[in-house]
Amino acid sequence: MAVSVKIDPITRIEGHLAVRLDIDGGVIQNAYIAGEMYRGFEAILQGRDPMDAQQITQRICGVCPISHGIVSCAAQEAVYGIVPPENGRLLRNLIQGANTIQSHILHFYHLAALDYIDVQPVAEYKGNDPDLAGLKKWIESGAGSGGLYPFAPFLPKYSGNYITDPELNIMFVKHYMDAFKIRSLSHRMGAVFAGKLPHSPSIVPGGVTQPPTAHKILQFANMLNQIRTFIDTVYIPDVIELATAFPDYMLIGKGYGDLLAFGAYPETDAGDKTLLPSGIVTKGEVNDVDLFGIREDVRYSHYSSSSAAHPFESRTIPDPQKNKAYSWLKAPRYGGRPLEAGPLATVMAGYLRDEKSQIRALLDGVLKKIGRTHQDMQSTMGRHIARAIQCKIIADRCREWVDLLIPGNPTFTDFIIPDSGRGFGLTEAPRGALGHWIELKNRKIKSYQCVIPTTWNCSPRDDNGLPGPVEHALAGTAIADSENPLEAVRIVRSFDPCIACAVH
Numbered sequence: 310m311a312v313s314v315k316i317d318p319i320t321r322i323e324g325h326l327a328v329r330l331d332i333d334g335g336v337i338q339n340a341y342i343a344g345e346m347y348r349g350f351e352a353i354l355q356g357r358d359p360m361d362a363q364q365i366t367q368r369i370c371g372v373c374p375i376s377h378g379i380v381s382c383a384a385q386e387a388v389y390g391i392v393p394p395e396n397g398r399l400l401r402n403l404i405q406g407a408n409t410i411q412s413h414i415l416h417f418y419h420l421a422a423l424d425y426i427d428v429q430p431v432a433e434y435k436g437n438d439p440d441l442a443g444l445k446k447w448i449e450s451g452a453g454s455g456g457l458y459p460f461a462p463f464l465p466k467y468s469g470n471y472i473t474d475p476e477l478n479i480m481f482v483k484h485y486m487d488a489f490k491i492r493s494l495s496h497r498m499g500a501v502f503a504g505k506l507p508h509s510p511s512i513v514p515g516g517v518t519q520p521p522t523a524h525k526i527l528q529f530a531n532m533l534n535q536i537r538t539f540i541d542t543v544y545i546p547d548v549i550e551l552a553t554a555f556p557d558y559m560l561i562g563k564g565y566g567d568l569l570a571f572g573a574y575p576e577t578d579a580g581d582k583t584l585l586p587s588g589i590v591t592k593g594e595v596n597d598v599d600l601f602g603i604r605e606d607v608r609y610s611h612y613s614s615s616s617a618a619h620p621f622e623s624r625t626i627p628d629p630q631k632n633k634a635y636s637w638l639k640a641p642r643y644g645g646r647p648l649e650a651g652p653l654a655t656v657m658a659g660y661l662r663d664e665k666s667q668i669r670a671l672l673d674g675v676l677k678k679i680g681r682t683h684q685d686m687q688s689t690m691g692r693h694i695a696r697a698i699q700c701k702i703i704a705d706r707c708r709e710w711v712d713l714l715i716p717g718n719p720t721f722t723d724f725i726i727p728d729s730g731r732g733f734g735l736t737e738a739p740r741g742a743l744g745h746w747i748e749l750k751n752r753k754i755k756s757y758q759c760v761i762p763t764t765w766n767c768s769p770r771d772d773n774g775l776p777g778p779v780e781h782a783l784a785g786t787a788i789a790d791s792e793n794p795l796e797a798v799r800i801v802r803s804f805d806p807c808i809a810c811a812v813h
């Protein structure tokens with residue numbers, strides 16, 4: 310029997326996302342993904358002083374603000390003809406690293422793992438771990454729901470095939486609690502150089518305003534050591550545990566197989582070498598990104614501005630009543646193709662680019678443990694594995710970057726804002742390839758366009774009717790019980806969507 314299932318909103322993601330699934334014969338035939346709000350950051354920026362941009366664009370999101378601040382600065386630096394000095398580059402890498410580490414741990418433990426673990430065994434917990442005992446007491450008190458339902462903080466949940474081993478569930482709940490502390494530590498670590506987080510006042514065009522001191526370097530390094538221990542001994546083993554417990558999910562939720570990485574974390578002041586590699590991955594090959602290939606379609610998006618425009622030409626004119634439009638996300642395409650952004654793209658670009666890379670060694674190590682190959686990475690569980698590996702790569706390198714800071718050396722380069730000019734900045738936000746494109750006229754912003762990883766992933770159909778990557782990953786998936794479309798939400802959440810960012 311054909312049914313249409315609407316999940317609105319999908320919870321435990323950032324922002325509001327609605328998904329419509331057309332299910333027939335127990336299989337998703339078509340999926341439609343809708344970002345349901347307009348925010349208007351690109352319109353807000355028009356006519357403003359360009360120096361407002363890195364502050365305003367950070368407010369697009371509370372989860373990946375640093376990436377927005379950094380690419381906004383990079384786009385302005387392209388216009389001003391400057392690059393940050395070495396200290397500035399390293400400080401930015403460290404702040405962005407801290408933000409991305411906390412975002413990946415947030416996603417795995419607090420947004421995604423609850424799709425797989427059962428928190429019920431905590432109600433029978435008899436051990437003496439203070440976190441678990443406290444959680445049990447809190448559940449018994451019904452404090453989280455005014456007594457209505459004791460497990461309210463862990464809801465909503467569909468019924469389905471969760472982990473059944475009580476000890477494994479208890480372990481995951483314990484790590485869920487530990488992850489809060491590690492995320493708090495990551496925020497504090499980033500704030501050492503960011504001034505404060507999530508929205509940092511210290512990231513400015515030309516570099517960073519917060520100078521490194523011996524005390525701050527030690528503070529950062531000490532916190533990072535604790536975080537790295539968590540990544541190595543908890544996060545990565547837990548991802549392997551989950552992939553072992555749910556082997557089907559290495560086969561479910563396959564994307565188009567075409568991936569986009571812009572690269573991030575410059576290793577040189579010129580920015581010609583980056584820790585995370587860039588590339589377009591397709592059919593097991595990686596090629597360089599040609600930025601002129603990027604267009605944003607709006608045929609099915611609530612905008613009346615012209616479709617298929619490059620970000621330098623694109624405009625954002627809302628049209629809530631537009632015929633056939635079903636999402637407030639535009640549909641970014643590369644040479645007309647939908648591309649998937651995210652840690653999977655950076656990890657696969659790195660894996661294919663360099664046989665001796667740390668990425669390849671780490672990924673092969675994980676895949677060996679679960680009896681899979683890199684060809685299985687285009688999947689729900691593959692995305693979780695890639696995110697954990699990217700987290701470790703960034704954290705390990707941060708430990709080396711912090712030792713390269715030189716107290717007393719400059720942290721920013723001075724500049725003069727020209728009357729006109731245009732530039733762009735690119736990075737890897739936690740959710741993938743992020744770009745800002747800016748044009749100045751009379752020393753004011755004439756046009757500002759952001760093309761965002763979740764906009765790539767959760768885009769609606771494009772001018773040619775091609776579904777976006779998440780829509781495509783859902784189609785063809787068997788749904789055991791259409792009242793409980795657990796398979797679908799697991800697939801959607803593996804992309805770590807942020808709709809607040811995606812609609813911007």
Ligand code: NFE
Nearest residue numbers: 370373739740763807810
């Ligand atoms: Ni709001 Fe973001 C990241 C950006 S969304 S979280 O990461 O850009 O895709």
Ligand code: MG
Nearest residue numbers: 351758759760
């Ligand atoms: Mg945009």
